[in-house]
Amino acid sequence: MSSTGTSTGTTLALKYYDSNGNLQNLPVPIPTYAASRPPFPIRFLKGIPVFWDDFESGPAGFVMPERALASQTTNTGPTTISAGRWNFRDGNEYGVYITANAASSGRRSLFTGGNPTTQTYGDIGNQDVSCTLSLPSGILGVEFDLLMQAGSDPGGHLFTVEDKDPTDSTKYRELGFQINPFSANGAGFAFCSLAGPPTVLSNSISDSNGAILTGLTGPFKGAGTSLSRGTTGSWHRVGMVVDMNLGKYIAIFLDKFYLSTPTLTTRLSPNTSLWKISSPDSTVNSLKEGLKRCEFHSLTNGTSFAPLMYHDNIVITDETGTTYT
Amino acid sequence: MTGEIRDYQMFPVPFTTGPISNPITANGNTGNLNVEGWASIVAVINITAYSGFTSITFSIDEYDPTSNTYTSVGTTSALTSTGANRLVINPLLSQFVRLSWTVAGSGSVTAIVSGKFRAS
Numbered sequence: 001m002s003s004t005g006t007s008t009g010t011t012l013a014l015k016y017y018d019s020n021g022n023l024q025n026l027p028v029p030i031p032t033y034a035a036s037r038p039p040f041p042i043r044f045l046k047g048i049p050v051f052w053d054d055f056e057s058g059p060a061g062f063v064m065p066e067r068a069l070a071s072q073t074t075n076t077g078p079t080t081i082s083a084g085r086w087n088f089r090d091g092n093e094y095g096v097y098i099t100a101n102a103a104s105s106g107r108r109s110l111f112t113g114g115n116p117t118t119q120t121y122g123d124i125g126n127q128d129v130s131c132t133l134s135l136p137s138g139i140l141g142v143e144f145d146l147l148m149q150a151g152s153d154p155g156g157h158l159f160t161v162e163d164k165d166p167t168d169s170t171k172y173r174e175l176g177f178q179i180n181p182f183s184a185n186g187a188g189f190a191f192c193s194l195a196g197p198p199t200v201l202s203n204s205i206s207d208s209n210g211a212i213l214t215g216l217t218g219p220f221k222g223a224g225t226s227l228s229r230g231t232t233g234s235w236h237r238v239g240m241v242v243d244m245n246l247g248k249y250i251a252i253f254l255d256k257f258y259l260s261t262p263t264l265t266t267r268l269s270p271n272t273s274l275w276k277i278s279s280p281d282s283t284v285n286s287l288k289e290g291l292k293r294c295e296f297h298s299l300t301n302g303t304s305f306a307p308l309m310y311h312d313n314i315v316i317t318d319e320t321g322t323t324y325t
Numbered sequence: 326m327t328g329e330i331r332d333y334q335m336f337p338v339p340f341t342t343g344p345i346s347n348p349i350t351a352n353g354n355t356g357n358l359n360v361e362g363w364a365s366i367v368a369v370i371n372i373t374a375y376s377g378f379t380s381i382t383f384s385i386d387e388y389d390p391t392s393n394t395y396t397s398v399g400t401t402s403a404l405t406s407t408g409a410n411r412l413v414i415n416p417l418l419s420q421f422v423r424l425s426w427t428v429a430g431s432g433s434v435t436a437i438v439s440g441k442f443r444a445s
Contacts, residue, residue, distance in 0.1 A: 059329055059444040092338070096355030099420075115356070206328030 008137060017020070040313040041104055044142040044239040044253040044322075047317035051133045054313050055108040060098040063088055063129060090297070091116030091127030095306060102236040102310040104145035109312040113151075113298035116306050125300035137320045138163070143239035143253070144296075144314040148218040149323075151298075151307025156180035158191055158297040163244050165277055166289040172287065173275035175242045177252050178299070181216035182307070188213070188248060188257075190267070192274040195318045200267050201257055208263040237311070241319050244292065247273040251324035261324050280306035329444040333407065335424045336438040348374070349381065349434040354425035357416020364445035365415035368424070370438050371408070372386050372407045380405050385412060387419035395423065403429070 015155035020024050040051035066087040088096045095116040103109045116127040140161050148157060151281040160176030176191030199205055206212045222231040239253035248271050252259040280286075287293060293317060298306040335355060337346040345355050354392070370383050380403035386395040399414045414422075424438060 059331070059442075060359075061362035061442070062333075064333065065330075091357065094358060097359035097361075099359060099361060111359075123389045 022065075038313070038315050040315075042143060042315055042317075043144050043237050045241065045317045045319065046095070046249075046321035046322040047072075047139075047314050049142050049317050050135060051131070052313075052315040053168065054086060054106055054112075055098050055103075055110055056106045056115070058070070059185055060108055062093045062097045065089075065093060065157055066130070069194045074126075083114065084319045085131050086110070086129055087131075089295075090123035091306070094146065095127040095298070096129045099310075102149070102312075104147065104310075104312040106312075108312040109145075109147070109294070110314075111308070111310050112296060113149075113306045113308040115304055116300075117299075125304065125306060126296050127303070127306045128294050130295040131316075132287070132291050132293045133316060134290055135292045135316070135318055137292075137318050138245040138292070139241070139243045139250070139319045139322075140292055140294075141239065141241040141251075141317040141319045141322075142294055142314070143237065143317075145235045145312040146179075147235045147239050147310040148179075148216065148220065149308035150218075150220045151182050151305075151309075151311065152301050153182040155182055155301035155305075155307040156299045157307070157309050158295075158299050159238070159240070160191060160295045160297070161240075161242050161244060162287070162293040162295060163200075163291070163317075165275070168277075171277050173244075173247070173277045174295075175244065175247065175249065175275060176295075177240045179216070179254065181218060181249070182220060182301075184217040186213045188254060190252075190264070190274075192247075192268070193276045194268060194274065198263065198268060200252065200259055201254065205267075207257040208260040209258060213257070231292075241322070242325060247275040249274065250319065269297055327429035328333060331363070331442045333440045333442060334437065335440040336436065346427070347423040347435045347437075349354070349428065349436065350432070352425075352427050355423050357423055358419055359418045359420060360422055360442065362444060363417055363418050365412070365443045366413070367443075368412040368438055369409055369412075369439040369441075370401060370404075370407040370412065370436055371409045372404060372434055372436045374433070375405070375407050376434075377430065378428050378434060379430035379432075381386075381429070381434050382427045383401075383412065383438070384425045386423050386425050387413050388421040388423065389419075390421075397425075398422070 066089045079251040095114040112127045158176040158178040162174040165171040165173045178189040178191045180187045185203035188196040190200045191197045219232045222228040241250040249264040298309045300306045384397045384400040
């Protein structure tokens with residue numbers, strides 16, 4: 001079947017040729033938002049995609065820093081400060097880049113890790129990379145592919161959603177999900193104001209369907225002289241939905257594991273006002289306009305080595321009105 | 326050429342707490358910079374203060390992960406005074422490069438190095 005499209009005011013009328021060669025109208029108009037989908041499958045999230053990246057566009061290579069010298073924010077001096085979608089704050093540009101070393105689909109992915117301790121910008125030992133987007137509803141879902149190449153426990157991966165604390169202009173707040181893959185069974189933590197941070201998924205703490213973690217697969221499992229089946233191509237799909245207005249976890253996903261809102265409310269009772277609130281290290285001048293910042297970290301195990309992590313097919317959604325029970 | 330150029334300050338790195346800051350008093354280098362999307366570099370080494378050293382030489386080195394070694398793919402001449410110097414690497418074939426510098430004698434140099442990266 002071939003198809004053709006014509007614009008009719010605010011709607012799009014699609015036509016096709018039937019088996020007799022006659023031009024027919026498609027019976028159901030295509031919603032306008034149908035054209036705004038990422039070029040890869042969304043596995044967990046139900047909301048409307050507002051941002052995505054599969055890292056196939058533009059030159060690969062190093063990502064620019066989020067800060068710069070004072071002169072670089074004026075109309076003179078070098079343009080080292082990031083003006084792109086992706087930038088970093090912790091670690092350095094030697095530990096974050098877009099690369100063809102790995103890809104869950106297409107050619108490229110976003111790498112974080114390595115040795116961010118020397119020549120660091122801040123938060124010694126950890127490497128991050130982030131993007132900022134407008135999501136005034138405050139109910140945000142994020143989903144991405146994650147490959148954990150190498151590391152040692154308790155190193156891990158952390159992704160967080162951040163915004164401005166509306167009650168204190170000097171602070172920001174965040175909710176996140178941390179995965180420690182390098183222990184025998186692996187573990188997942190709710191990165192929030194609760195002490196710990198609390199474990200929400202492990203070998204002894206099950207998901208909403210009763211499944212427990214028995215270890216996470218990655219190239220790090222392949223050390224030694226014999227080949228290990230399924231390690232090097234082991235991309236995981238990870239997701240999280242949070243309500244940044246209420247400081248509430250709505251859902252967490254890791255491959256087959258699913259943590260629903262009721263489960264998270266039980267584990268993180270009362271599952272409200274859970275933001276981890278922190279003070280920025282410099283003058284507060286960001287995220288005042290309803291912007292949300294999604295940060296992806298490679299967390300050190302306390303040494304100078306940050307685990308090698310690859311991200312791909314990242315999508316961020318507005319989850320207003322969705323439920324995860 | 327597709328036209329994309331990224332202008333990046335290779336040295337000193339803004340806000341670094343590591344060794345890649347002014348003034349230069351010994352041999353050193355930046356870290357491995359991933360340049361796999363970029364086909365060439367024009368580096369401009371602008372020495373704004375110079376004292377003591379017999380000379381200083383800047384180099385762009387490519388990194389080989391397999392052997393964990395660096396090989397210079399372009400160097401300046403032995404510089405002995407203030408001024409701007411241009412170093413062009415075209416084509417740029419490796420995944421990682423770094424900027425390194427080698428000094429002769431003892432002294433101090435203050436420099437700013439920009440890198441203009443051009444996509445193919």
